Amino acid sequence: MGDSADWNEDNTALVCELFAEQVKAHNRSGTHLNKTGYKNVMDKFKEKTGLSYTKMQFKNKWDKMRIEYTNWKRLSKETGLGWDTAKKTWSATNERWKNLNKQYKGIAKFKDGPLLHEEEKAIMYEDIRNTGDDHWAPSSGTTPQILEGETTENTDDKDGDYEANDDKDEDYEECEEVSPTTAKGKRHVSVGRKDKGKKPRSLGGHWVQDQLSKLVTASEKSTASVESLARKEDNGCSIRDVMALVKECGAVPGTKEHFIASQVFVKRAEREMFMTLDTPEERFNWLTMKHDWLTRMSH
Template identity: 55%
Template sequence: MKDDSADWCDENLKIVCELFAEQVRAKNRSGSHLNRQGYNNVIAQFKERTGLTYTKLQFKNKWDKMKKDYSNWKQLGRETGAGWDPVKKMYTAPDWWWKKTNNQFKGISKFKDRALQNEDELSVMFEDLRNTGDDHWAPTSGDLPQGTEGQPGDDNNKDVDMDDDDDSDGEDGTPSSSKAKRRRVVDKKKVKKAKTSGGQWMQEHMAKIVELNERTTASCESVVLARTQDTPGYSIKDIMELVKACGATAGTKEHFIATQIFTKKAEREMFLTLDTPEERFNWLSMKHEWMTVNKKG
């Protein structure tokens, strides 16, 4: 079957999720993707169950897309302004909210009309990666990431990429320039390595790490300072005046939920993005319902 003819209908999607999850449980995932054995097993078993022969590239690109969808779905549970419909098992919010949030988290608006499919299997595939950040590295961790191209004394850096992550084309196999870009980056670092001794390389990179740590510390301090100094118009007293003005008077559930959530500046800022009293009252109602359902859950 050609790379551009993958059929990811609901049934095929369910099957591939089951196969992916099975390989993760079998310890056939290396880093953020399946290893060679894992992909080979999926290819064979998918053909056996569907009669379709897909390439490793097609399965890998589908894995990447589902990982992004799973991350977006989990992000919805942390976003202020999105309510939960316990009947439809979907998040609900006004159109303007979906548009705004999609600008920050690309692709998240697909869940406006449809819930995430195969969530149990996706949780097996990605939840530990999402919690531990296995495929990410931060300078504050103290150790250089393993397998960094050009690192002195690492013979494994001779290859451009690892087997479990060597394809970067589009979901249906469309060629992409990202692989070529990676090769160019590796080539540049090899040239730099030839001109620089191992000791000098380490000094330069450690200096960069120290500088980045200093910047991060300064940034964190500025954030803490900003949070301790409320902006005029954002105080609890100011916001509660707007709460009453939109119709959420004392004794109503909307007024009560406002007294609970507006101790947090982020919630007050979100409330001020709403333009009309009607929008603010409806938002408070949805917020009360959402928090009530999640507390029970």
């Protein structure tokens, strides 16, 4: 086997057929095939093509096609699009396609033609497709989040690349040390190592005023640092903020996903875990699995 997977049209058509076959055989757990499903696909694909691809290469292909299928379905929810009978796809101005592609990465590929192998992909993805963010319209006032592929191991696959963003840490200024003493109710101010071992200077008026100014400055810096840290910790993780994301990912009031969110997100740890998920689709699936898991635990 080479270092990369060759997903030409014939190989893509075959893998769609094999994926759909395993879903119909109930070999999908959650949003992906289970171990048995992937093994069956790997064995049959090798038998028909002579190519021996890894499970991760098949998983990357599954993820890529899942995004394509979701984007194709989104187009049917967009207002103002026409239908091009010649190309068998939706028609729009170049500017509209450009804006759509900013909102949903990769969706502009359908400008030139329809989704291929839609019947097999409907079997593979339709019942797990996140429909919540398909209903976005410009009048909603909120900006939809771009659906990215699920994070996977980095493999040499000609279909696409996966990227990761690194967070930057914030630095906080240190305050001068201020330590109390019990000797006659006075306070001792540490003013730096270079004064260590030297005799205290006479507490003249100017020196006292200078030290008080330093104390005020240090206190202001300390307060600002604490407030900045508190804002950083609370930013986007309040119950109100998290429940807004719950609705945006499709878990609207009345669904089991919205109900379980209202129960578990009173705990900050649960909210923080939810905020680590990057896409609306991941959040919706997490809520579904959380509900199912807690339901089983209660029986």
